[in-house]
Amino acid sequence: MSDKNEIITAYTIQQCNSCKEQSKQKFSDGDYVFKEISKCSSCDGQIIVAKIFGESLTR
Amino acid sequence: MDFSSLDILDEFFGMGDESNPLMMLVWILPIILFVFYGQRIQLIITSRDIKKNMTKLEQLRNESRDDLIDYVKQKLTPNDDPTKKLDRFFDYFTIMPVDVDPNGIIPKIHHLVRSREDATRKQIKSMFSEIDTLEITKVQNLLEIVTTLQLLHKVVRHLFLTAKKQNNYPLIVPLQMLLPFIMEQAEALKDAVPAFKKGQPIGDGIGPLVVGGMMLGTKKQKAEFETVYSESEFDGRKLILLKAEGPYATVGRPGEATESLVEKLKPNIIIMIDAALKLEGEDTGDVAQGFGAAIGGIGTDRFKIEEVATKYNIPVFAIVVRQSVKDAITLMKKEISDQTENVRNQVYEMITDNSNPNDTVLVIGVGNTLGVAQ
Numbered sequence: 517m518s519d520k521n522e523i524i525t526a527y528t529i530q531q532c533n534s535c536k537e538q539s540k541q542k543f544s545d546g547d548y549v550f551k552e553i554s555k556c557s558s559c560d561g562q563i564i565v566a567k568i569f570g571e572s573l574t575r
Numbered sequence: 576m577d578f579s580s581l582d583i584l585d586e587f588f589g590m591g592d593e594s595n596p597l598m599m600l601v602w603i604l605p606i607i608l609f610v611f612y613g614q615r616i617q618l619i620i621t622s623r624d625i626k627k628n629m630t631k632l633e634q635l636r637n638e639s640r641d642d643l644i645d646y647v648k649q650k651l652t653p654n655d656d657p658t659k660k661l662d663r664f665f666d667y668f669t670i671m672p673v674d675v676d677p678n679g680i681i682p683k684i685h686h687l688v689r690s691r692e693d694a695t696r697k698q699i700k701s702m703f704s705e706i707d708t709l710e711i712t713k714v715q716n717l718l719e720i721v722t723t724l725q726l727l728h729k730v731v732r733h734l735f736l737t738a739k740k741q742n743n744y745p746l747i748v749p750l751q752m753l754l755p756f757i758m759e760q761a762e763a764l765k766d767a768v769p770a771f772k773k774g775q776p777i778g779d780g781i782g783p784l785v786v787g788g789m790m791l792g793t794k795k796q797k798a799e800f801e802t803v804y805s806e807s808e809f810d811g812r813k814l815i816l817l818k819a820e821g822p823y824a825t826v827g828r829p830g831e832a833t834e835s836l837v838e839k840l841k842p843n844i845i846i847m848i849d850a851a852l853k854l855e856g857e858d859t860g861d862v863a864q865g866f867g868a869a870i871g872g873i874g875t876d877r878f879k880i881e882e883v884a885t886k887y888n889i890p891v892f893a894i895v896v897r898q899s900v901k902d903a904i905t906l907m908k909k910e911i912s913d914q915t916e917n918v919r920n921q922v923y924e925m926i927t928d929n930s931n932p933n934d935t936v937l938v939i940g941v942g943n944t945l946g947v948a949q
Contacts, residue, residue: 524905524906526773526775526906533791543773543775545773545774546774547775547946548774548776548821548822548946548947548948549776549784549787549821549822549946549947549948550787550788550791550821550947550948550949551822551948564791567912567915568775568776568907568912568946569776569906569907569908569909569911569912569913570775570905570906570907570908570909571909572908
């Protein structure tokens with residue numbers, strides 16, 4: 517049975533495929549894993565969505 | 576007057592006297608009642624519990640139905656009001672082939688399942704003047720969720736009403752035993768709706784996630800309907816990477832794709848990565864290795880893979896990531912997602928341990944690839 521007090525929040529991890537720098541943000545519509553986002557500001561590599569997952573907060 | 580010796584219980588019930596008829600009635604009446612009406616009393620008590628669950632089941636069905644209709648009306652652009660048509664879809668049934676003579680039943684089941692999928696896809700397409708593949712697959716999966724919830728509710732209601740009608744307690748016992756599992760599945764299905772609406776990866780997508788990462792930067796080719804493959808190289812071995820086409824909400828056609836790729840490229844080993852149901856007490860995200868075709872579903876894809884592997888004497892290895900039914904169909908948990916690198920390393924290790932340089936290895940990421948591209 518599901519825990520009524522469990523709140524799941526979806527997060528997106530973006531990662532540069534060159535310098536491996538990561539950033540974590542809340543999932544936004546249209547995100548999918550391996551989606552190309554933009555060029556990396558520090559190394560000019562390609563930033564892609566590396567992971568999308570849910571983290572739960574139990575009240 | 577001295578009242579100290581007056582014992583009310585003794586006077587009226589003769590506690591010390593076993594021959595008191597009133598006392599005998601107090602003991603004998605419940606025994607008679609339970610002997611003749613025990614099952615009916617149990618039926619009444621059990622019924623109350625089942626009724627409560629049935630109401631919950633109906634509520635889950637209604638909520639997911641409304642969610643789907645709202646999604647279609649608000650996010651997509653149907654030609655007209657889709658409510659009537661969708662309500663008709665929810666009642667679609669499948670008549671499984673005759674199994675009295677099971678010889679040759681797999682192609683029949685396979686044909687039936689594919690026909691149903693194709694017909695549903697066409698019906699969904701016909702509801703919209705314009706709809707992309709991602710939305711078709713999402714609606715298809717959401718329809719499947721509502722249809723399953725509707726079926727669960729109908730079956731539970733049928734068993735319950737039959738037992739009540741016949742006043743037959745033993746008939747209700749199997750339902751009482753199964754109900755907690757049915758409710759767990761129903762709640763998991765209801766919880767799966769938001770992930771499918773938003774296009775987020777689900778726990779079952781761990782296989783496509785691992786293989787999708789290995790496919791990055793390679794040339795993707797169509798292997799079968801909604802199924803892609805690409806070629807790569809690792810440690811002197813040729814890798815053929817196969818998965819459903821993401822980020823659509825589909826499992827693709829791994830059975831047919833494996834058949835054609837094996838016939839064409841003759842791999843030396845096959846490695847399959849999939850999500851597997853965990854046992855109670857096991858942790859979500861546990862990784863295990865084994866042998867055999869790791870693929871769920873109705874069994875037709877597994878049959879095809881086993882057939883072709885046996886025909887060409889190809890060993891089949893499996894890596895599974897343990898999770899519950901709920902974990903598998905809802906937004907991918909962090910514990911599962913965090914295993915991606917670990918599983919990928921285990922795949923590479925398995926390749927070096929079980930093949931030689933210049934060999935060809937077929938790696939299949941099995942599961943629903945919603946929210947996971949390649």
